[in-house]
Amino acid sequence: MTDTIAHLDRSDLDDLLSHDAVNDPVTYYDNVRAVDPVYWNKRWNGWILTGYPEVVAAYRDHARLSSDRFAGPFGEDLSAASSQYQNLFGFLSKFFVWKDQPYHARVRSLVNKAFTPRSVEVIRPQVAELIQSLVKPMIGAGEVDFIAQFAFTLPVIVIAEYLGVPEDGRERMRRWAEDLGAVIFVSGHDEDRMAKGEAAMTELVEFLRPIVRDKRTNPRSDLLTGMVRAEERGDFLSEDEVIANAVLMVFAGHETTMNLLANSMVAFSRFPQEWQRLREDPSLAASATEEALRYDGPIRAMARWAKEPLEIGGHQIAQGDRMLLVQYAANHDPAGFADPEKFDITRSPNRQLTFGQGIHTCLGAPLARLEAQEAFKALTAEFARFDITETTLSYVPTVVSRSLRQLHITFHTS
Amino acid sequence: MSARVSHDRCVGIGMCALSCPGGFEFDDAGLSVFQPAGTWTSAELLEAADSCPTSAIDVFSNGGKLR
Numbered sequence: 389m390t391d392t393i394a395h396l397d398r399s400d401l402d403d404l405l406s407h408d409a410v411n412d413p414v415t416y417y418d419n420v421r422a423v424d425p426v427y428w429n430k431r432w433n434g435w436i437l438t439g440y441p442e443v444v445a446a447y448r449d450h451a452r453l454s455s456d457r458f459a460g461p462f463g464e465d466l467s468a469a470s471s472q473y474q475n476l477f478g479f480l481s482k483f484f485v486w487k488d489q490p491y492h493a494r495v496r497s498l499v500n501k502a503f504t505p506r507s508v509e510v511i512r513p514q515v516a517e518l519i520q521s522l523v524k525p526m527i528g529a530g531e532v533d534f535i536a537q538f539a540f541t542l543p544v545i546v547i548a549e550y551l552g553v554p555e556d557g558r559e560r561m562r563r564w565a566e567d568l569g570a571v572i573f574v575s576g577h578d579e580d581r582m583a584k585g586e587a588a589m590t591e592l593v594e595f596l597r598p599i600v601r602d603k604r605t606n607p608r609s610d611l612l613t614g615m616v617r618a619e620e621r622g623d624f625l626s627e628d629e630v631i632a633n634a635v636l637m638v639f640a641g642h643e644t645t646m647n648l649l650a651n652s653m654v655a656f657s658r659f660p661q662e663w664q665r666l667r668e669d670p671s672l673a674a675s676a677t678e679e680a681l682r683y684d685g686p687i688r689a690m691a692r693w694a695k696e697p698l699e700i701g702g703h704q705i706a707q708g709d710r711m712l713l714v715q716y717a718a719n720h721d722p723a724g725f726a727d728p729e730k731f732d733i734t735r736s737p738n739r740q741l742t743f744g745q746g747i748h749t750c751l752g753a754p755l756a757r758l759e760a761q762e763a764f765k766a767l768t769a770e771f772a773r774f775d776i777t778e779t780t781l782s783y784v785p786t787v788v789s790r791s792l793r794q795l796h797i798t799f800h801t802s
Numbered sequence: 803m804s805a806r807v808s809h810d811r812c813v814g815i816g817m818c819a820l821s822c823p824g825g826f827e828f829d830d831a832g833l834s835v836f837q838p839a840g841t842w843t844s845a846e847l848l849e850a851a852d853s854c855p856t857s858a859i860d861v862f863s864n865g866g867k868l869r
Contacts, residue, residue, distance in 0.1 A: 448814050448831065448832030449832070493816065493820060496817070497817065497820050497853075500817050500853055500855060501852070501853060503855065504852065504853065504854065504855055504857070505855075505856070505857045506852065506857070737810070739810075743813075744813075745813045745814060745832075746813065746814045746815070746816075746832055747814070747815055747816050749813050749814075749815045749855065749856075751855070753855065753856075754855065
């Protein structure tokens with residue numbers, strides 16, 4: 389290990405979007421962690437946390453580590469862009485994931501009940517049925533575009549129904565989400581990216597506003613109706629806040645689950661015996677999902693900044709310092725997991741960090757889990773094996789997400 | 803009535819402390835701990851269990867598990 393590090397150019401470690409960082413994150417983050425689990429990245433101008441205990445501690449320290457992307461050092465970065473792209477930043481700034489307490493908890497508590505394991509369990513039969521309708525056309529179909537036909541379609545339909553948004557807008561929604569994702573997942577400024585993000589946000593808000601207004605006169609048992617009722621009760625949510633958080637859920641509800649499903653297929657292709665195990669014992673779907681989340685989860689990292697000085701991993705973090713909490717790296721830290729490069733669908737314990745920890749832990753986690761569990765059950769039941777037909781796997785260069793550009797697969801029933 | 807928070811499942815989201823402010827406090831690791839001597843009602847305790855995003859809270863009464 390020491391020899392390997394000695395040959396590494398330290399400046400390579402500071403490039404979060406280098407070819408290796410994007411395409412071989414396990415090795416890249418292992419190298420960063422070997423230098424220091426709390427590493428100062430000169431180029432990013434902040435701390436990169438890659439150790440399991442350090443990432444856990446940081447995620448749980450919401451009192452000192454802010455998620456507010458529109459204040460502190462991140463706010464300074466955005467101030468010029470936010471005056472130019474007013475819809476984009478006006479609505480992004482209302483995302484409750486990027487708010488601190490007490491505002492965050494108040495908004496989360498409004499939608500929390502809809503996303504508990506108990507609540508999402510109710511839709512399991514419908515999700516299983518939807519999955520069947522997506523699996524059947526892949527039988528004997530030869531090579532399929534797995535993301536377009538399955539990994540994208542499943543979560544976008546589920547979240548649209550859950551929110552109460554017509555799913556006929558889903559192709560447009562995919563483009564909007566891609567354009568917003570380019571802004572949300574990539575740091576730095578690129579005029580084209582910002583202009584596309586502004587256009588996407590404007591269109592998405594125009595799409596959602598009449599739907600939100602309709603919930604007032606035609607209430608249903610969906611999430612948007614719940615948020616509108618909270619607004620009408622005077623629970624501090626303005627119409628724009630309802631829309632902003634609907635945008636957040638449309639986006640968060642499918643982008644990440646899509647990547648989880650696609651990345652899982654890559655994991656199973658490397659460990660085909662695990663596919664067989666699941667095929668023989670579908671009761672392993674829940675633990676297989678946890679392992680898929682750990683082994684190649686859809687989220688690499690989330691950013692924070694220090695509201696006050698603190699010590700972490702033996703380093704003094706100054707007020708105003710940026711931090712990147714890399715759960716993808718923590719999920720591969722031997723300090724957190726025995727034999728981390730083994731994809732073991734029965735791994736126990738498995739305290740994977742893909743959903744984060746603490747107050748900002750992914751709201752949609754129970755829904756994502758349910759979708760993945762049912763997808764794995766249905767796919768392994770139907771198909772004895774599969775081949776990934778990409779010559780090389782290519783990933784979108786982002787700091788935050790682990791996102792394949794495309795994934796073509798041929799499924800075999802025997 | 804009594805409750806127990808599983809630290810295998812708790813990840814410190816804190817919804818329990820909103821539903822039942824007198825019943826839960828957070829330890830040094832940021833995980834929730836039930837406060838038997840705190841000020842809480844049975845309804846609040848059940849609401850905390852039902853609101854938990856990781857189903858980490860078990861509620862008991864007279865030895866039987868309610869949640």
